[in-house]
Amino acid sequence: MAKFNNAIVFGLVLIFASAFAKSDSGACEINVEGCSPNYSSFDVTNKTLEKDLRKYASQLVDKSYHFLILSSTFNKFNLDRPGFEKLYRKISDKAWADAIDLIKYQSRRGSFGHLVNPREEVPKEQGNILIRSGNYQKAKELKELGSLQFALEYEKALAQEAHAIHRKVSHAYKSGDEHHHYDPDVAHYLDENIIEYQSGTVRELAGYIHNLKHFSEKSQGASDLGVHLFDEFLAKAQ
Numbered sequence: 070m071a072k073f074n075n076a077i078v079f080g081l082v083l084i085f086a087s088a089f090a091k092s093d094s095g096a097c098e099i100n101v102e103g104c105s106p107n108y109s110s111f112d113v114t115n116k117t118l119e120k121d122l123r124k125y126a127s128q129l130v131d132k133s134y135h136f137l138i139l140s141s142t143f144n145k146f147n148l149d150r151p152g153f154e155k156l157y158r159k160i161s162d163k164a165w166a167d168a169i170d171l172i173k174y175q176s177r178r179g180s181f182g183h184l185v186n187p188r189e190e191v192p193k194e195q196g197n198i199l200i201r202s203g204n205y206q207k208a209k210e211l212k213e214l215g216s217l218q219f220a221l222e223y224e225k226a227l228a229q230e231a232h233a234i235h236r237k238v239s240h241a242y243k244s245g246d247e248h249h250h251y252d253p254d255v256a257h258y259l260d261e262n263i264i265e266y267q268s269g270t271v272r273e274l275a276g277y278i279h280n281l282k283h284f285s286e287k288s289q290g291a292s293d294l295g296v297h298l299f300d301e302f303l304a305k306a307q
Contacts, residue, residue: 106179110238110252118255119180121234122171127187128199128227129168135223136161138208139216150296152303153213159307160220160270167263174258198222199230213296214281221274228267235259277303 096103110118140157143150175182188200198204198219211219238252238259284295 106177110250110255111178111180118234118237118250118252119175120185121237122175122180122255123182123185124187124189125230125234126168126171126175126182127184128230129164129171130184131187131199132223132227133161133164133168135204135208136164136220138205139211139220142209142211142216143213150213150300152300152305152307153216155307156303157216157220163266170262178254198226213300214278214285217274217278217281221271221278224267224271224274228264228271231259231263231267235264 097105136157140154140161142148143153143157172182208216208219235256238250238255240251281296281299284299285292
């Protein structure tokens with residue numbers, strides 16, 4: 070009787086798992102057109118994960134341009150801050166490289182990693198920096214402390230986007246009409262290439278903000294000297 074009950078439980082587990090783990094097993098043997106690298110979350114009809122990764126790659130490209138503008142803001146004759154310029158150029162280059170690598174990863178998994186509107190389907194929370202209009206103009210007008218605050222908010226917003234994608238592939242579940250599939254390969258890719266870097270950058274930027282605040286909260290003359298010294302520190306730290 071115990072074995073019979075165990076068999077029933079095991080059968081139910083298999084049925085439940087099959088509902089979330091559609092596979093094209095055997096498709097390649099039947100038809101050569103069915104031979105593709107698609108499997109797991111890349112082998113579903115709604116393509117939710119593929120859309121998420123395309124959007125995220127596009128957001129990384131958008132971020133790269135934002136920080137490239139921010140970098141040039143501190144490389145002008147009337148605002149010459151080589152440390153800030155170097156910091157933001159480094160962040161811009163990293164975002165660009167991450168976008169390229171993410172597109173390559175999608176290709177490796179059998180998808181087509183083209184770019185889309187980076188502001189589509191972004192949560193419309195008030196003040197969400199990823200959908201805020203005028204970011205490019207704002208990046209040209211920011212001063213030292215304000216630029217660090219802008220950079221921190223941008224990094225945190227993209228980190229939350231990455232965590233949302235990671236959540237979808239960390240376990241199988243159903244949300245409305247969407248079936249999300251467990252995909253450890255995508256989760257590992259995000260951990261290694263995106264999320265670990267973001268947590269370190271967020272911590273670094275937050276520290277810079279508070280250090281610069283202490284440097285610049287005295288009199289105007291001391292404030293100018295403090296910002297200059299902090300900029301020299303940034304130039305050496307990058």
